[in-house]
Amino acid sequence: MSERLLEVKDLSIEIATRRGPATIVDxxxxxxxxxxxxxxxxxxxxxxxxxxxxxxxxxxxxxxVSNGTxxxxxxxxxxxxxxxxxxxxxxxxxxxxxxxxxxxxxxxKIGEQLIEPLLYHREMSKAEARKRAGELLRLVGIPGAEQxxxxxxxxxxxxxxxxxxxxxxxxxxPELLIADEPTTALDVTIQAQIVDLVKDLRKRLGxxxxxITHDLALIAGLADRICVLYAGxxxxxxxxxxxxxxxxxxxxxGLLASIPxxxxxxxxxxxxxxxxxxxxxxxxxxxxxxxxxxxxxEICRTTVPELQPLRGExxxxxxxxxxxxxxxxxx
Ligand SMILES: Nc1ncnc2c1ncn2[C@@H]1O[C@H](COP(=O)(O)OP(=O)(O)OP(=O)(O)O)[C@@H](O)[C@H]1O
Ligand SMILES: [Mg+2]
Numbered sequence: 001m002s003e004r005l006l007e008v009k010d011l012s013i014e015i016a017t018r019r020g021p022a023t024i025v026d027x028x029x030x031x032x033x034x035x036x037x038x039x040x041x042x043x044x045x046x047x048x049x050x051x052x053x054x055x056x057x058x059x060x061x062x063x064x065v066s067n068g069t070x071x072x073x074x075x076x077x078x079x080x081x082x083x084x085x086x087x088x089x090x091x092x093x094x095x096x097x098x099x100x101x102x103x104x105x106x107x108x109k110i111g112e113q114l115i116e117p118l119l120y121h122r123e124m125s126k127a128e129a130r131k132r133a134g135e136l137l138r139l140v141g142i143p144g145a146e147q148x149x150x151x152x153x154x155x156x157x158x159x160x161x162x163x164x165x166x167x168x169x170x171x172x173x174p175e176l177l178i179a180d181e182p183t184t185a186l187d188v189t190i191q192a193q194i195v196d197l198v199k200d201l202r203k204r205l206g207x208x209x210x211x212i213t214h215d216l217a218l219i220a221g222l223a224d225r226i227c228v229l230y231a232g233x234x235x236x237x238x239x240x241x242x243x244x245x246x247x248x249x250x251x252x253x254g255l256l257a258s259i260p261x262x263x264x265x266x267x268x269x270x271x272x273x274x275x276x277x278x279x280x281x282x283x284x285x286x287x288x289x290x291x292x293x294x295x296x297x298e299i300c301r302t303t304v305p306e307l308q309p310l311r312g313e314x315x316x317x318x319x320x321x322x323x324x325x326x327x328x329x330x331x
Pocket of ligand 1: 098
């Protein structure tokens, strides 16, 4: 029996607008077991980053959690005191932010930014922490790692900064690493190196990982399970092989169909899902995907589908779609 590390239940996030609060994330349920890697996919704006930022309580201004719980090792992250939160953040939970430029401190040398969490969370001397910081930069493939400790973020390329962010996220050997599009600015060799590093830490430390990405090919080789998000809801959640073999949500099908093929033949299908997701505050009454869905029926426009095991079986493959069975038959 696997051990739950993180269990998010019915999480909703809203933004304050002039017309009142508008829902951005609408009742998300997700979980991560100890040692498990969860991939989170879904198009831009579907709430991937905000969902994860809410867990470490770093939501931007005017955006707040309006409902839900997030149990981490049995304690609700959303209820921790600021002191408890500091213990968790950067310690038990490592976070790699999507945008290295805004999350690295521009006036602090990167060595200091790596050493700080080590001094805070680990009982290390300054000299030990500096040595460890150098090792971490080497681990993420930064050439001349020791010398780089004295560089400022602006002195590094985008790819280098992204690697520094990954090093900071991994610094304290967290129980859970949350990585938000951590390798988008990296070329494929470095990408593969980072993926191997994360796999190694996972094996060595039993670390759990939440990896947000647009790159379905990359996540196929890394994740144990994938959650597909659409307009702030989980529409499908399945072990990685099952999701690729038998995608049951029309949106997931669209996403998978838009992976470009090596021969370029299907390149024009990149935008195979027509239309755009609903704006916050303008969610349709039924399934949020219904207006774009080629298979939508009457019920889809009136009733929000619940995330349920596929075919009513006891299976870890869950989908929120009224017509999932028809989707599978049509395949
Ligand atoms: N600081 C902010 N102020 C106002 N709206 C925001 C802010 N941050 C996010 N949003 C809105 O919240 C929604 C979800 O944003 P989020 O950043 O979580 O999306 P995402 O899935 O991470 O997208 P991407 O793949 O582009 O990173 C979007 O509609 C976005 O416009
Ligand atoms: Mg994001």
